[in-house]
Amino acid sequence: MTGVTxxxxxxxxxxxxPRRRGRPPRTESAGTRDRILDAAREQFSAxxxxxxSVRGIAKAAGVDSALVHHYFGTKERVFEAAVEVAFxxxxxxxxxxxxxxxxxVGERMTRMIVGLWENPVTRxxxxxxxxxxxxxDAAAAVFRRLVAxxxxxxVAGQLDRPDAELRAELAAAQLVGVAMIRxxxxxxxxxxxxxxxxxxxxxxxVQGHLTGG
Amino acid sequence: MTGVTxxxxxxxxxxxxPRRRGRPPRTESAGTRDRILDAAREQFSAxxxxxxSVRGIAKAAGVDSALVHHYFGTKERVFEAAVEVAFxxxxxxxxxxxxxxxxxVGERMTRMIVGLWENPVTRxxxxxxxxxxxxxDAAAAVFRRLVAxxxxxxVAGQLDRPDAELRAELAAAQLVGVAMIRxxxxxxxxxxxxxxxxxxxxxxxVQGHLTGG
Numbered sequence: 001m002t003g004v005t006x007x008x009x010x011x012x013x014x015x016x017x018p019r020r021r022g023r024p025p026r027t028e029s030a031g032t033r034d035r036i037l038d039a040a041r042e043q044f045s046a047x048x049x050x051x052x053s054v055r056g057i058a059k060a061a062g063v064d065s066a067l068v069h070h071y072f073g074t075k076e077r078v079f080e081a082a083v084e085v086a087f088x089x090x091x092x093x094x095x096x097x098x099x100x101x102x103x104x105v106g107e108r109m110t111r112m113i114v115g116l117w118e119n120p121v122t123r124x125x126x127x128x129x130x131x132x133x134x135x136x137d138a139a140a141a142v143f144r145r146l147v148a149x150x151x152x153x154x155v156a157g158q159l160d161r162p163d164a165e166l167r168a169e170l171a172a173a174q175l176v177g178v179a180m181i182r183x184x185x186x187x188x189x190x191x192x193x194x195x196x197x198x199x200x201x202x203x204x205x206v207q208g209h210l211t212g213g
Numbered sequence: 214m215t216g217v218t219x220x221x222x223x224x225x226x227x228x229x230x231p232r233r234r235g236r237p238p239r240t241e242s243a244g245t246r247d248r249i250l251d252a253a254r255e256q257f258s259a260x261x262x263x264x265x266s267v268r269g270i271a272k273a274a275g276v277d278s279a280l281v282h283h284y285f286g287t288k289e290r291v292f293e294a295a296v297e298v299a300f301x302x303x304x305x306x307x308x309x310x311x312x313x314x315x316x317x318v319g320e321r322m323t324r325m326i327v328g329l330w331e332n333p334v335t336r337x338x339x340x341x342x343x344x345x346x347x348x349x350d351a352a353a354a355v356f357r358r359l360v361a362x363x364x365x366x367x368v369a370g371q372l373d374r375p376d377a378e379l380r381a382e383l384a385a386a387q388l389v390g391v392a393m394i395r396x397x398x399x400x401x402x403x404x405x406x407x408x409x410x411x412x413x414x415x416x417x418x419v420q421g422h423l424t425g426g
Contacts, residue, residue: 178386
């Protein structure tokens with residue numbers, strides 16, 4: 001078992017290699033594009049999708065709005081690119097969730113999600129994704145594309161059952177709900193519970209959804 | 214077993230008796246206060262907490278802003294009053310969830326929540342509560358007060374276990390997550406699944422959280 005504390009989570013890789021995913025950086029302008037993406041992540045995190053503007057992102061990045069449009073096009077596309085970067089650690093860990101024995105996939109999935117939310121570096125963008133997806137259809141579409149297609153369908157693909165996608169979504173629902181109550185709305189005692197206690201209680205439920213009778 | 218379709222849900226009572234909860238109506242001004250509350254619920258549902266203003270509520274209700282302040286004080290208090298009205302059907306059903314055999318409380322709780330979300334009359338205000346609570350601390354505090362104190366602690370009180378509140382919250386997390394994925398972000402196939410199929414799959418999980426070993 002690996003722990004779910006911040007120190008051994010994906011923090012280091014998320015901080016050290018922000019360009020790992022998304023379009024390959026253009027040598028000449030990679031710095032600018034990354035600066036815009038960093039500013040976009042901060043703005044979307046702090047203000048949510050609807051209150052964030054291309055102009056505000058440009059200002060925070062110290063560039064002209066036209067440059068944001070040049071690299072990304074619309075606000076929805078900036079958001080999608082920012083989410084893809086923020087979602088990088090999830091996709092990196094996804095593959096290790098998919099590997100290994102199927103009868104422990106519930107624990108691996110639960111540890112991944114709890115670990116990402118426990119880690120302040122990955123929590124902020126996850127919070128931004130949830131806040132935006134709940135309030136805006138365009139952001140919800142990005143969420144569906146990334147979470148459903150990139151994560152849940154891949155998990156479902158391992159299950160070899162006709163109702164695999166529904167199972168994966170109900171498992172995800174348990175984890176999304178824990179994130180909502182613990183990290184977003186912060187209801188006690190769940191908000192202060194030991195992460196290992198949460199994994200111990202939730203992993204069997206996730207496993208049951210995925211492979212139970 | 215009772216169904217979870219709109220027709221036998223709490224729609225009729227929610228529509229017919231909006232003043233059932235909250236302060237008792239003053240004979241002279243009950244109509245005005247209710248009109249303000251109705252307008253508030255519509256505004257909070259459509260626009261969310263942050264974008265809704267006392268002025269906008271007053272305009273939609275056809276009254277002066279001063280009258281909204283007179284009845285409710287601040288925007289947070291208008292929100293809380295509107296949520297209390299919207300939350301009335303939940304509290305009404307709570308008591309029937311708490312009654313009956315403890316080994317079926319998971320099914321009763323799941324049916325209640327799925328039924329409230331399936332019913333368009335009760336779904337709109339629930340959506341408004343979730344959207345607001347995710348994005349605004351004042352609204353999250355109202356959510357914590359109502360959902361945690363009025364609902365989850367009452368369920369926990371039936372369990373007679375030291376970790377009862379944590380159990381109730383993990384059970385609620387499963388249901389909140391289903392609501393998020395099915396009704397708020399609308400990920401398929403869960404978004405189109407048969408409500409009875411959802412109850413059949415989720416109720417044992419909720420029961421397991423509440424009373425499992």
